[in-house]
Amino acid sequence: MxxxxxxxxxxxxxxxxxxxxxxGCVILQPYDLEVGAGTLHPGTVLRALxxxxxxxxxxxxxxxxxxxRYGENPNRLRSFHQYQVILKPNPPDMQxxxxxxxxxxxxxxxxHDIRFVEDDWENPTVGAWGLGWEVWCxxxxxxxxxYFQQVGGLDVSPVxxxxxxxxxxxxxxxxxxDNVFDLAFNDPESPDFxxxxxxxxxSEREFSAFEQEAADVAMLQRHFEDMEAAVPRLLAARGRQGxxxxxxxxxHVLKASHLFNLLDARGAIAVAARQSYxxxxxxxxxxxxxxxxxxxxxA
Amino acid sequence: MAQYLLEILSEEIPARMQAGAARDLGRLAGxxxxxxxxxxxxxxxxxxxxxxxxxxxxxPLRQDDRAEERRGPRTxxxxxxxxxxxxxxxxxxxxxxxxxxxxYAVIRxxxxxxxxxxxxxxxxxxxxxxxxxxMTSGSGSLRWVRPIRGLLSLFNGQVAPFEIEGLAAGALxxxxxxxGAPGLFPVRDFADYRAGLEEHxxxxxxxxxxxxxxxxxxxxxxxxxxxxxxDAGLLDEVAGMVEWPTPIxxxxxxxxxxxxxxxxxxxxxxHQRYFAVRRPGEPGLAPHFLCVANIEATDGGxxxxxxxxxVLSARLGDARFxxxxxxxxxxxxxxxxxxxxxxxxxxxxxxxxxxxxxxxxRLIAVQIGADPDAAALAGRLAKxxxxxxxxxxxxxxxxxxxxxxxxxxxxxxxxxxAISGHYRPQGPSDMTPREPLAISVALADKLDSLIGFFSIGxxxxxxxDPFALRRAALGVIRIILENGLxxxxxxxxxxxxxxxxxxxxxxxxxxxxxxxxxxxxxxADLADAVxxxxxxxxVRIIARIDALAAFLASxxxxxxxxxxxxxxxxxxxxxxxxPLPEGAPVSVISPPEQAALLEAWRLCAPTVGAAxxxxxxxxxxxxxxxxxAPVDAFFEKVLVNSEVPEERTVRLRLxxxxxxxxxxxxxxxxxxx
Numbered sequence: 001m002x003x004x005x006x007x008x009x010x011x012x013x014x015x016x017x018x019x020x021x022x023x024g025c026v027i028l029q030p031y032d033l034e035v036g037a038g039t040l041h042p043g044t045v046l047r048a049l050x051x052x053x054x055x056x057x058x059x060x061x062x063x064x065x066x067x068x069r070y071g072e073n074p075n076r077l078r079s080f081h082q083y084q085v086i087l088k089p090n091p092p093d094m095q096x097x098x099x100x101x102x103x104x105x106x107x108x109x110x111x112h113d114i115r116f117v118e119d120d121w122e123n124p125t126v127g128a129w130g131l132g133w134e135v136w137c138x139x140x141x142x143x144x145x146x147y148f149q150q151v152g153g154l155d156v157s158p159v160x161x162x163x164x165x166x167x168x169x170x171x172x173x174x175x176x177x178d179n180v181f182d183l184a185f186n187d188p189e190s191p192d193f194x195x196x197x198x199x200x201x202x203s204e205r206e207f208s209a210f211e212q213e214a215a216d217v218a219m220l221q222r223h224f225e226d227m228e229a230a231v232p233r234l235l236a237a238r239g240r241q242g243x244x245x246x247x248x249x250x251x252h253v254l255k256a257s258h259l260f261n262l263l264d265a266r267g268a269i270a271v272a273a274r275q276s277y278x279x280x281x282x283x284x285x286x287x288x289x290x291x292x293x294x295x296x297x298x299a
Numbered sequence: 300m301a302q303y304l305l306e307i308l309s310e311e312i313p314a315r316m317q318a319g320a321a322r323d324l325g326r327l328a329g330x331x332x333x334x335x336x337x338x339x340x341x342x343x344x345x346x347x348x349x350x351x352x353x354x355x356x357x358x359p360l361r362q363d364d365r366a367e368e369r370r371g372p373r374t375x376x377x378x379x380x381x382x383x384x385x386x387x388x389x390x391x392x393x394x395x396x397x398x399x400x401x402x403y404a405v406i407r408x409x410x411x412x413x414x415x416x417x418x419x420x421x422x423x424x425x426x427x428x429x430x431x432x433x434m435t436s437g438s439g440s441l442r443w444v445r446p447i448r449g450l451l452s453l454f455n456g457q458v459a460p461f462e463i464e465g466l467a468a469g470a471l472x473x474x475x476x477x478x479g480a481p482g483l484f485p486v487r488d489f490a491d492y493r494a495g496l497e498e499h500x501x502x503x504x505x506x507x508x509x510x511x512x513x514x515x516x517x518x519x520x521x522x523x524x525x526x527x528x529x530d531a532g533l534l535d536e537v538a539g540m541v542e543w544p545t546p547i548x549x550x551x552x553x554x555x556x557x558x559x560x561x562x563x564x565x566x567x568x569x570h571q572r573y574f575a576v577r578r579p580g581e582p583g584l585a586p587h588f589l590c591v592a593n594i595e596a597t598d599g600g601x602x603x604x605x606x607x608x609x610v611l612s613a614r615l616g617d618a619r620f621x622x623x624x625x626x627x628x629x630x631x632x633x634x635x636x637x638x639x640x641x642x643x644x645x646x647x648x649x650x651x652x653x654x655x656x657x658x659x660x661r662l663i664a665v666q667i668g669a670d671p672d673a674a675a676l677a678g679r680l681a682k683x684x685x686x687x688x689x690x691x692x693x694x695x696x697x698x699x700x701x702x703x704x705x706x707x708x709x710x711x712x713x714x715x716x717a718i719s720g721h722y723r724p725q726g727p728s729d730m731t732p733r734e735p736l737a738i739s740v741a742l743a744d745k746l747d748s749l750i751g752f753f754s755i756g757x758x759x760x761x762x763x764d765p766f767a768l769r770r771a772a773l774g775v776i777r778i779i780l781e782n783g784l785x786x787x788x789x790x791x792x793x794x795x796x797x798x799x800x801x802x803x804x805x806x807x808x809x810x811x812x813x814x815x816x817x818x819x820x821x822x823a824d825l826a827d828a829v830x831x832x833x834x835x836x837x838v839r840i841i842a843r844i845d846a847l848a849a850f851l852a853s854x855x856x857x858x859x860x861x862x863x864x865x866x867x868x869x870x871x872x873x874x875x876x877x878p879l880p881e882g883a884p885v886s887v888i889s890p891p892e893q894a895a896l897l898e899a900w901r902l903c904a905p906t907v908g909a910a911x912x913x914x915x916x917x918x919x920x921x922x923x924x925x926x927x928a929p930v931d932a933f934f935e936k937v938l939v940n941s942e943v944p945e946e947r948t949v950r951l952r953l954x955x956x957x958x959x960x961x962x963x964x965x966x967x968x969x970x971x972x
Contacts, residue, residue, distance in 0.1 A: 073620070075613055089437040092446065095310055099476075109477045113592040113603045115540060116348075118313035120432070131434040131445065133311060138606025139571050139590060147436050147446070158438040178609065270639060 006175045008184040009196060012105055012167060013059055016083050019104040020057035023097060025085065028058035033251060034258040037062050037123070038084030038164055042250055045126055047086065048151045048160040049289055050296030054088040059167070063258065065265030068208030071201045074179035078208055079200070083165040090147060090161030098145065098163055102137070106174055113138050121146040125257055125281045127153035127289070130162070142170050152289020153282065168196070217268045220259050227256035231284045235291050243295055250288045257281050300340070301413070301455035303355040304489045305421050306472055308449035310349070314539030316431060316444060317346035317505070323429055324353050331420040336362055337413060345503050348540055349476075352503065354489045358417075360455065362410035371395065371402035414454040418461035418468065421452055425463060439464045449473060449483075456487055474499020475543050477594055500543040500595075508538040515546040516589050520576055523548065525585050528575040530568065537572055541593040548576070549604040553586040555615040558622060560584050561699050562689070566614045569695055571607070621688035629708050630683040630701065637686055643766075646751045653682045655751075659743035659795045666791075667784055669735035670713075677717035677740045680705060684718075698722045713737070724774050731778045742778055745771040746795055753801035772811040779837045788835040805835060812837065822848065824971045831966035839914060846916030847965050855924035862930035863967040866954045869939050873951060884953040892936040896929040897953055904960050911963060919964050926957065 007015060021027050031041040038060035039045060047054045060082050068078030085101075087094060095116075099109060107114075115136040121144060122129035132146035144164040148156050171183050181197030234249035260277050263269050269277060305328075312320065321344040329342055332355065340357025369388060372380035374397050381402065385392060388404040395402045426441065433442040441447070441464050452459045452468035461468050471483040472492070478500040486492045493503050502508045512534060513527075520527050538544065555563060560583050567573040573588040590607050592600060637649035646652070660678030664671040684690045684701035702719025706712065717737040721744050724731045732741045748771050752758065759768050779786060788808055792800035813826045821844070829843045850856035873879060884900065887893055903922050910918035939950045961967050 075617070090446075092437065092448070110594065111596050111598050111602050112606065113590075113594060113596070114477070115593060116311035117540065118311070118315070131432065138603050139573075139610040140606065147434050149434055157435070159434070159436045161436075173606070178613075 005188075006184075007105055007171075008175075008186050008188070009167070009171045010186050012171055012174065013081075013083065015105050016101060016165070017057065019101050020085055023055070025055040025057040025087075028056050030058060030060050031254075033254050034063050035060065035254055036064055036257065036261055038082035039123060039128065039162065040126065040254055040257070041084065042247060044084060044086045044160075044162065045128070045151060045285075046246070046250060046288070046292050048088060048128075048148050048156055048162075049154060049293050051158070052088075052296060053158075054086065054160070057083070057085045060084055063261070065207075065211035065261050068204070068211055068265070070208040071181070071197075071204035074181065077168065077180060077200075077204060078211060079203065081167040083163075083167050083170075085163040086160050087163075088160035089158030094161045095145075098135070098143070101163075102142075105170070107137060107142075116145065119144070124278050125260070126151065126285045127282045132162075137173060140169065140173060142166065142173065152292075153286040154289050154293060171196075211262055211265045213266075215262050215266055217263065217266050220263050220266070220268070224256055224259040224263070227252045227259065228280060228284065231256075231287060235287055244291045246288055246291045246295060249291070250285075253281065253284045253288055256284060300357045301360055302488055303353070303358055303413075303417050303455075303459065304451065304453045304486070304492060305353040305417075306449075306451035306492070307351045307425065307447060308349060308451070308473060309351075309443060309447045310445040312346070312348055312351070312444050312539075314348070314536045317348075317539045318535075320351055320428075320430070320444070321346035324351055324424075327424045327428070328353050328355060328420070331424060332358075335416050335420065336365065337416065345505065346539075347501075347503065347505065347508070348542055350472075350501075350503075352492075358413055358454070361412055362416060364410045365408040367406045367408065369404045369406060371404055374400050374402060414457060414459040417454050417459040418452060421450075421459070421468065422461040422463060451486060451492075453486060453488065472496070475501050475594070478543060502543065505538050508541065508544050509534055512537060512544045512546060512591055515544070516574060516591070519546050519548050520587075520589060523587070524578070525576045525587060526579045527589060528564075528577055528584070530574060533568055533572065533574060537591045540572070541591055543593055543595065545592045545595050545600065547590050547592050547600045547604050547607070549573075549588050549590060549608045549611070551586045551588055551608065552612050552615070555612075555619065556583065556586055558615065558619060559699070559703050561696060562618050562622065562693070563615060565693050565695050566611065566618060569693075570614060571611060573607070573611070617692065618689060621692055625687040625689050625700075625704060626707050630680045630704050630710075633683040633686040634679070637682060640685065643751070643755075645755045649682050649685060652747060652751075653679050655747050656681055656740070656743045659747055660739045662794050663742050663786075663791070664736065664739040666786060667735050667738060669739045673711065673714055673736055674717070674739040674743075676710075677714045677721075677736060678743050680710075680714075681718050681721045681740055681744060717741075724777055731774075731781045733782065738778055738782055738784070742775060743795075745775050746792065749775070749804060749807075750792060750796050750801060753804045753807070754796070758803055758807065768807075769811060772808055773815055776808065776812055776815060776837060780841060783838055785836060785838055788837065790835075808835075808837075812840070816844070822971075824969055825851070825965075828965040828967060828969040831969055842914065843916045843965065846920050847970075849917065850920035850924070851970065853924070855927045856920070858931060859923060859927045859961070860967055860970060862927065862934065863958065863961050865934055866930075866958050867968055870951070870954055870958065873940065879955060880948040880951050882952055884956045885949050887949060890937055892929070892932045893950065893953065896926075896933045896957065899926050899929040900953070900957055900960060904956075907960060907964065916964070923961060923964060926960075930957065 017027050028043045035041065041058065041060050043056045043058060047056065061079055062082050063079045065078055067076050069076045102109065116133035117136055119134040120131050128148065128151040130146040130148040134141045135143040135145055142165065146162045148160045148162060150156060168180050172180060175183060177183055181195060181201055183196035185194045185196050185199050230252045231249045234245040234252065237245050239245055260281060325342050325344040332339055337358055339355050343354045345352040371384040384402060388406055390404050395404050430444045433444055435442055436446040447463065447466065449472060450463065450466060450468035451470065451472045452461060453470055458468060458470050470485055472486055473483050474496060484495055484499060486495055496503050502511060516527050563584055564575050567575050567588055573590045576585045576587040576589055578585050588611060592603050596603055634650055634653060637653060640649040642649050642652045657675040657678035660674040661671045664674035681701060684697055684704060687700060687704065690697050690700050698721055699719050702715045705715040705718050713734060713736045716734060717740040720732045720737045721740045723729055723741055732738050748766060749768055752766050752768055757766060789800055789805050792804060809830050813823050816826050817823045825844050825847050828847065829840050834840055851860060870879060884897055886897060903925055906922040907919045910922060937950065939954060941947045941950065
């Protein structure tokens with residue numbers, strides 16, 4: 001790694017890929033559905049369940065429709081990128097592995113103040129929680145580090161360790177930049193240099209307007225109900241090997257979850273109804289989790 | 300005598316759990332040693348971000364031999380019973396002893412080496428450690444706060460062995476995560492351990508870490524002519540987050556100084572754990588911050604200071620955005636949004652709550668001489684800041700921000716203060732509001748919660764108090780007492796609620812007042828003695844309790860209490876024989892002690908009555924004190940239970956009267972001692 005010049009956004013990803021690939025992870029691609037967090041990728045949420053060992057790393061574009069600022073805020077995005085690592089079972093030296101990854105991207109823990117600050121993670125829509133920390137680098141949260149205890153409402157054994165790096169934040173830090181749209185996306189000396197803004201600013205502008213103003217609420221509600229109805233039907237259906245269609249069913253849970261986020265961003269979810277929506281998605285996710293565990297146990 | 304040293308090295312322990320963990324470690328170790336019959340001279344414990352440490356001094360090298368006697372069957376019991384007893388004890392018949400027709404066995408337990416026992420004790424202590432929140436990791440089933448990484452167990456210089464899920468205890472530990480040589484280092488005993496840690500950049504003792512932070516921080520800010528805004532709670536937390544505390548002074552963009560200082564302080568304290576800094580003698584904050592890093596960086600901390608400064612700017616930039624946006628909308632216009640915020644499913648929206656607080660604040664204002672319209676306005680707007688962006692982002696600033704926004708839109712200063720202070724007191728060290736308007740709103744806020752939750756059967760039970768009603772009741776009590784407000788509680792509650800106070804609420808206040816008195820070192824029995832009178836004017840209750848405590852501390856009071864108990868006992872015993880005689884006491888000439896007591900009662904009663912009416916409780920007790928000598932003399936010389944029925948009747952009537960007079964001052968029967 002060139003110590004003189006900080007990593008571009010894409011080199012940050014490539015370094016992390018190389019680092020985690022060398023530590024036995026399968027490098028997955030982002031899941032091709034809209035999700036709010038890297039955890040929701042079936043490569044984490046489903047693979048964390050059941051007895052089989054699993055190590056994976058991937059980038060996941062994460063959509064948070066309510067956070068849209070029309071590209072006008074230097075620190076907030078409605079879609080950002082999480083780098084996600086799952087190690088199951090978590091190895092005893094997982095903290096050291098994580099610290100090694102920071103060094104790999106140019107953060108020297110003898111020059112920076114790295115701290116593990118208590119932060120217990122939970123995601124009520126997928127019935128998941130764990131204990132861990134937010135990791136600070138000089139006072140900035142650069143990762144979330146969690147030992148999963150429950151997923152889909154089910155206790156997990158063995159326990160998975162999950163690392164989530166906020167890539168934009170990390171890049172802001174590594175590059176010493178204050179505005180996310182000014183980040184070097186590729187190498188500034190490359191023949192066609194692009195900033196993060198060159199790549200994503202227009203998307204932030206259009207999607208902020210779509211998600212907060214233009215999305216059709218009635219349609220979203222209809223779709224939510226369709227997705228909700230599909231999940232039990234797919235879990236009852238059988239594939240060629242006699243299995244329930246868990247992965248397709250889970251896709252529908254993800255879609256329902258994103259539709260809920262869109263409805264929320266449109267202000268179409270009354271406070272009182274909120275818990276009920278979350279509960280509905282959690283129940284769907286739990287049904288998938290149970291079917292997945294049954295399948296993994298049987299295999 | 301020998302020393303035991305146990306260290307449990309783990310991944311980062313939440314700062315807020317460390318003090319409790321150190322206490323639990325010491326307690327469990329003490330209990331375990333006692334159970335094992337191992338005496339010791341001293342136990343100490345240490346807790347920090349990565350380690351829990353136990354040191355026990357003065358242990359014997361071996362446990363004492365112990366003998367246990369076990370009772371067997373009777374000597375004439377069937378042979379089979381005796382055989383069973385021999386099998387269970389592992390003894391032969393000739394080892395048994397027959398006593399009073401029963402077989403006894405004495406089983407000898409030879410003492411074991413202490414190190415062996417300590418290893419077992421450490422293992423079992425870890426397995427049942429009461430963390431408030433714990434987890435499993437990897438494929439293991441041990442529950443700990445975060446994964447355990449190392450075990451050090453040394454007795455008298457030797458490893459006291461034990462193992463947890465494949466991790467064996469040894470004589471090694473690790474130093475600082477990033478500073479010094481990597482790897483583990485060996486330890487001989489506690490002194491060596493402590494020095495070894497220091498050498499490897501770990502300060503073991505929390506108090507030492509705190510002192511290091513304070514000394515370093517004070518010296519550092521002084522070099523720039525600044526002063527640290529000290530904060531004991533923050534210091535405690537930070538000392539639990541670092542092993543090698545290294546204060547670093549950073550710069551804040553001065554442009555943020557125009558934000559309300561509470562905003563900058565909240566961002567610094569709650570979100571970043573920075574200390575604020577000011578210029579001596581100047582109001583507000585200086586544009587700097589002090590953070591405590593965990594390392595002495597190789598570049599002297601320049602990168603750390605810059606990095607933290609940038610994070611602070613980003614956070615304050617967020618806050619500034621909300622501050623600017625929030626001020627565009629008057630608080631009153633935000634009430635509609637509170638309609639959509641549920642206070643509690645059965646108690647309606649925050650909007651409904653705001654309206655109730657407004658009405659209650661108006662009622663209270665009338666009684667304590669505040670402007671009722673201003674109180675209703677402040678009450679109605681008290682919760683409006685919950686709908687602002689800044690409070691959404693920084694919930695700790697609720698109330699305070701409402702006050703700022705009220706000022707910004709030109710509402711009167713007293714209204715702004717009533718809004719900003721209406722959550723007060725928020726803890727034992729927080730002040731209660733002092734201005735009548737602020738008092739009205741602060742009381743209305745708490746009483747609305749209490750009435751609401753009690754009316755739907757959500758009173759606290761045991762350790763469950765999800766709506767913090769105990770704190771609310773204590774807040775009401777403190778506001779009333781510290782401001783000397785004469786507000787009879789049941790009347791106040793009825794006025795606000797529109798009917799009798801919900802069941803249990805007045806008793807709940809009595810209970811809270813007792814707890815508060817006990818916490819201040821007062822006597823709960825005196826509170827009972829005063830509460831039994833059925834009064835609900837807190838100021839009067841406290842005055843009476845204080846006077847009672849002073850009275851009972853005097854010689855007259857203590858003796859009169861004894862006399863009261865004696866009279867009560869006699870009256871209770873006589874009441875069992877039939878109804879006590881009624882009517883006023885009658886004059887007699889003899890015995891003289893009886894005549895004297897009657898005379899004393901006659902003189903005393905109106906004085907006591909007048910003093911009570913004037914709420915002069917020391918006066919009332921002083922008057923009672925004059926009964927002491929006649930009461931003592933009466934019991935000395937006069938037999939109440941006379942064989943002459945008329946004498947008995949008259950004496951019982953006199954005792955009843957004396958007792959009644961005392962009961963008008965306090966229920967002395969509930970005073971202990």
